[in-house]
Amino acid sequence: MPEKKEKFYLTTPIYYTNGLPHIGHTYTTVVADVIRRYKRMRGYDVVMTTGTDEHGVNVERAAKKAGVPESEYVAKMADAWRALWDELGIPADEFVRTTDINHVRTVQWLFKLCRENGYVYKGHYTGQYCIYDNAFVNDAKPGDNCPDCGRPLETVTEENYFFKLSSFQKPLLDFYKKNPDFIQPDTRRNEIISFVEGGLKDLSITRTTIRWGIPVPGEEPHVFYVWFDALTAYLSAVGGPEYEKRGYWPADLHLVGKDIIRFHTVYWPAFLMAAMLPVPKQVWAHGWFLMDAAKMSKSKGNVVLPRPIVNMLGMDALRYFLLRDVVFGQDGNFSYDALVTRYNSDLANGLGNLASRVLTMIQNFFDGKVPSPSKAGAGVAYSTLGSSMTAVKGLLTEGAWDEAGKPTTKGYYDSLKFAAALQEIWQFISMVDNYLTQEKPWELAKDPSKRDHLAEVLYEAAEALRSISVLAHPVIPNATQILWGKLGLPGDVGKQQMDELNWGGLRGGEQIKATPALFPRVDHQEAIERIESMANEELNPPKAAPAPAVSAPVATGASAAAAAAPAVSEKIGIEDFTKVEMRVGQIKTAERIVGADKLLKLTVDIGTEIRQICAGIAQYYEPESLIGRKVAVVVNLAPRKLRGVESNGMIVAASVGPEGRPVLTGFHEEVEVGARLK
Numbered sequence: 281m282p283e284k285k286e287k288f289y290l291t292t293p294i295y296y297t298n299g300l301p302h303i304g305h306t307y308t309t310v311v312a313d314v315i316r317r318y319k320r321m322r323g324y325d326v327v328m329t330t331g332t333d334e335h336g337v338n339v340e341r342a343a344k345k346a347g348v349p350e351s352e353y354v355a356k357m358a359d360a361w362r363a364l365w366d367e368l369g370i371p372a373d374e375f376v377r378t379t380d381i382n383h384v385r386t387v388q389w390l391f392k393l394c395r396e397n398g399y400v401y402k403g404h405y406t407g408q409y410c411i412y413d414n415a416f417v418n419d420a421k422p423g424d425n426c427p428d429c430g431r432p433l434e435t436v437t438e439e440n441y442f443f444k445l446s447s448f449q450k451p452l453l454d455f456y457k458k459n460p461d462f463i464q465p466d467t468r469r470n471e472i473i474s475f476v477e478g479g480l481k482d483l484s485i486t487r488t489t490i491r492w493g494i495p496v497p498g499e500e501p502h503v504f505y506v507w508f509d510a511l512t513a514y515l516s517a518v519g520g521p522e523y524e525k526r527g528y529w530p531a532d533l534h535l536v537g538k539d540i541i542r543f544h545t546v547y548w549p550a551f552l553m554a555a556m557l558p559v560p561k562q563v564w565a566h567g568w569f570l571m572d573a574a575k576m577s578k579s580k581g582n583v584v585l586p587r588p589i590v591n592m593l594g595m596d597a598l599r600y601f602l603l604r605d606v607v608f609g610q611d612g613n614f615s616y617d618a619l620v621t622r623y624n625s626d627l628a629n630g631l632g633n634l635a636s637r638v639l640t641m642i643q644n645f646f647d648g649k650v651p652s653p654s655k656a657g658a659g660v661a662y663s664t665l666g667s668s669m670t671a672v673k674g675l676l677t678e679g680a681w682d683e684a685g686k687p688t689t690k691g692y693y694d695s696l697k698f699a700a701a702l703q704e705i706w707q708f709i710s711m712v713d714n715y716l717t718q719e720k721p722w723e724l725a726k727d728p729s730k731r732d733h734l735a736e737v738l739y740e741a742a743e744a745l746r747s748i749s750v751l752a753h754p755v756i757p758n759a760t761q762i763l764w765g766k767l768g769l770p771g772d773v774g775k776q777q778m779d780e781l782n783w784g785g786l787r788g789g790e791q792i793k794a795t796p797a798l799f800p801r802v803d804h805q806e807a808i809e810r811i812e813s814m815a816n817e818e819l820n821p822p823k824a825a826p827a828p829a830v831s832a833p834v835a836t837g838a839s840a841a842a843a844a845a846p847a848v849s850e851k852i853g854i855e856d857f858t859k860v861e862m863r864v865g866q867i868k869t870a871e872r873i874v875g876a877d878k879l880l881k882l883t884v885d886i887g888t889e890i891r892q893i894c895a896g897i898a899q900y901y902e903p904e905s906l907i908g909r910k911v912a913v914v915v916n917l918a919p920r921k922l923r924g925v926e927s928n929g930m931i932v933a934a935s936v937g938p939e940g941r942p943v944l945t946g947f948h949e950e951v952e953v954g955a956r957l958k
């Protein structure tokens with residue numbers, strides 16, 4: 281490893297603040313996070329930037345509609361974006377907002393440089409403008425619709441500052457030629473080259489019709505046009521005018537969707553060339569995630585949200601699916617059906633099942649201690665699994681080589697071939713599965729004379745799990761960290777260096793930990809229904825949710841904190857109290873809910889019928905201990921869904937201590953099921 285870490289700077293687009301992230305935005309940010317983790321495991325000092333694009337007429341309109349100043353509107357939205365990335369475990373190292381003062385300074389500085397170098401002039405522009413995409417549409421006629429989003433264009437004439445993009449046709453074409461990897465994938469590169477060969481028109485970079493933008497110093501009311509402003513955020517995030525001090529510019533990689541490739545590979549390098557600043561090394565444009573073959577948009581009502589999926593299946597499942605199901609660069613269809621199928625087959629049955637088989641056998645046959653590799657040591661050195669693992673590692677990190685020893689492709693991770701990388705790792709997983717089926721350790725365990733062989737087999741399998749934890753970590757960081765811990769290994773698997781992963785690293789003697797399944801299997805249909813139901817709730821939140829009738833003795837975890845608050849002193853009349861119908865219920869069944877750690881799903885006999893009720897008591901009561909128990913139930917509460925599971929009623933519990941631990945009610949005398957509490 282180099283003594284001083286080499287720097288690697290990558291970015292996602294700076295997202296618009298007129299909506300919240302859906303699966304498309306999540307996709308780009310997840311990919312950025314995977315690359316960041318991978319590069320760190322190769323010894324790089326990585327910075328990943330994402331952020332929010334907060335200027336423009338759309339924001340002016342949205343803020344007006346919300347009845348708040350623009351600054352307040354964008355601050356709230358930026359907080360929501362940042363919070364979601366944090367919640368999903370994909371936070372930026374630098375979160376840049378285009379309203380940040382450092383960014384404002386950087387845009388004004390870049391403009392000054394371009395102007396001093398003679399690439400800016402004042403003129404008039406009349407054109408057809410799409411206010412939704414913030415772009416003039418070349419060759420459009422008045423009355424046309426936007427070719428991208430289909431919405432009506434507006435005719436706009438105004439005094440503008442122009443950027444002499446036309447001067448950059450040759451410099452750009454030369455640049456693409458000299459840097460054939462600058463635009464990826466190759467199909468996009470060819471598109472851009474023919475576009476630039478077709479001639480470049482000068483570009484309007486300021487507006488006078490918009491108020492909400494970065495002012496052009498001394499030229500008010502001119503404010504910067506959205507792309508000159510937004511693209512510059514990549515540079516502001518790592519020092520702006522003082523970029524040299526931090527040393528991350530030029531960016532190594534801009535990740536974008538194919539919609540904005542032109543802005544990134546034509547305008548952006550031209551702005552930087554005009555200012556005589558270094559140009560980024562690569563722009564990678566991926567395809568669309570489509571929903572029923574159409575681009576997702578809130579107005580079409582077909583957006584897929586990340587949170588409900590993560591609540592149900594976990595973030596690793598979402599990450600795995602996004603990278604495994606679609607070849608990076610191409611369009612792909614998103615479907616819950618495919619997501620849950622992948623989850624059950626590759627994660628629950630594949631990796632999850634392998635891990636639990638191996639760990640259970642080590643638990644049962646070796647008292648939970650990883651057996652030591654064969655005494656002779658030869659087994660490890662010549663292990664078939666070991667050489668397969670080394671081959672997989674080579675494909676992921678170095679690529680393929682021809683017979684003369686020349687590289688023919690780059691490593692799958694380095695060339696962003698995520699689907700291929702995962703396919704290799706999962707082929708290795710099935711190889712380990714086959715190895716176990718062949719060696720039958722459960723049979724070996726019956727014969728004391730085969731103890732050494734048994735130790736060897738389970739050592740190999742455990743070593744395979746350790747390797748998988750390292751190799752798959754960039755894509756499924758949570759599960760691999762858990763697996764790492766289960767194998768009794770200390771610290772953070774993300775701190776491991778892939779180059780240093782060698783077969784035989786597990787020493788033997790590690791104390792394994794039995795913890796719940798990595799990826800519990802889910803019922804296919806039920807999982808989809810619950811995800812859809814949670815998505816529906818998030819997209820159409822109930823108007824002012826009515827306060828629960830009984831707010832002190834609640835039994836759902838989410839309300840536990842509220843329940844611990846001092847009792848409200850406002851008095852109610854008896855007629856209010858009698859509105860709440862409470863009855864004695866008897867718990868018939870109780871089970872945990874995948875994707876909802878705090879909830880138990882109960883069926884409760886309330887005398888007249890058997891109800892399904894969810895209760896937030898999973899962290900305090902074992903499901904089996906509840907069967908047959910009599911509890912007080914609010915039976916006339918409107919049914920609702922908790923984490924996508926229907927709950928028809930509420931179990932009453934006292935809320936005890938500062939953390940609001942729920943304690944179920946009990947009766948000291950025999951009471952009849954269905955009896956009313958008054």
Ligand code: ME8
Pocket residue numbers: 292293294295296297303304305307308333510511512513535536537538539540567568569570575576
């Ligand atoms: O364009 N499939 O912001 P934006 C895959 N502010 N990726 C998708 C997607 C989908 N269905 N939908 C969105 C902007 N994306 C500007 C960028 S950069 C200096 C300024 C992802 O909020 C994809 O990365 O519209 C796409 O390029 C980006 O979100 C657009 O985000």
